[in-house]
Amino acid sequence: MDPILEIKQLTLMRNGKEILKELDLKLFSNQIHTLLGINGSGKSSLAYTLMGLQGYLPINGKIIFQGENVIHKFVNERARLGISLAWQEPVRIEGLPIGKYISLGMQEISREKVNEALEAVALPPKAYALRSLDESLSGGERKRVELAAVYAMQPKVAILDEPDSGIDVLSINDIGNLIQKMAHNGSAVLLITHRDELVQQSDVASLMCLGTIVYTGNPNDAMEFYQTRCQSHQQTYGAQPWDFGLPVTDTRKLGI
Numbered sequence: 001m002d003p004i005l006e007i008k009q010l011t012l013m014r015n016g017k018e019i020l021k022e023l024d025l026k027l028f029s030n031q032i033h034t035l036l037g038i039n040g041s042g043k044s045s046l047a048y049t050l051m052g053l054q055g056y057l058p059i060n061g062k063i064i065f066q067g068e069n070v071i072h073k074f075v076n077e078r079a080r081l082g083i084s085l086a087w088q089e090p091v092r093i094e095g096l097p098i099g100k101y102i103s104l105g106m107q108e109i110s111r112e113k114v115n116e117a118l119e120a121v122a123l124p125p126k127a128y129a130l131r132s133l134d135e136s137l138s139g140g141e142r143k144r145v146e147l148a149a150v151y152a153m154q155p156k157v158a159i160l161d162e163p164d165s166g167i168d169v170l171s172i173n174d175i176g177n178l179i180q181k182m183a184h185n186g187s188a189v190l191l192i193t194h195r196d197e198l199v200q201q202s203d204v205a206s207l208m209c210l211g212t213i214v215y216t217g218n219p220n221d222a223m224e225f226y227q228t229r230c231q232s233h234q235q236t237y238g239a240q241p242w243d244f245g246l247p248v249t250d251t252r253k254l255g256i
Contacts, residue, residue: 005027005065006063007025009061010063012059020049030184032180032191032204033188033189034199034204034222035191047159050083051078051083051085052073079105084155085159085161086147086158097130097132106153114129117148120178121175144174151182155187156187175198207226
């Protein structure tokens with residue numbers, strides 16, 4: 001099976017600093033692909049680059065989506081093709097009814113689909129569809145609304161940047177169920193998270209360090225290395241490269 005999205009040798013510079021370095025990654029439909037890495041490793045920068053945000057144009061590499069290099073396409077063009085991003089910090093459109101906001105990216109707008117999206121994130125439609133998207137919502141509610149909007153789009157590629165941040169522990173199952181539904185419905189899901197519960201639900205996981213992918217494979221192996229090596233290293237030394245065993249076949253990517 002061919003990947004729906006393939007990243008080849010992607011390199012990104014920002015403010016004179018190399019943020020992404022010769023990064024390779026493949027995403028497949030109906031698959032949850034988790035991306036792990038300490039803060040500053042480049043995870044969100046990769047998400048913004050894939051979405052085509054201003055200031056995130058790579059200096060080298062390709063982003064192949066359904067056989068086409070989309071590296072020079074704008075955000076709206078990529079969205080129309082079927083690439084969607086759920087922000088780590090949900091957008092704010094004060095005063096817009098939640099149901100209306102969710103419908104903005106839908107190809108065919110219907111009340112039933114809006115209600116389905118709200119139910120998918122455990123927000124009762126009767127209580128939330130006509131409620132305003134304003135400061136009265138908690139951070140967790142805003143995050144759920146953002147996820148409902150992405151779910152309603154039925155994207156071919158869904159990039160979820162820490163969808164669990166700001167969500168209480170009891171709601172993690174709801175987020176996990178939503179992600180499973182998206183993959184079941186055909187989406188390729190790129191999930192950026194640190195949560196064990198969500199990593200366990202993924203089909204494959206990649207470990208990111210210093211702007212590149214150093215391991216792709218079993219989610220449990222990736223999570224174990226991330227917890228025992230990456231996190232402890234950052235806590236002790238800060239975000240610096242290390243020089244002990246890595247779960248990669250070629251450590252030259254890290255300059256080790």
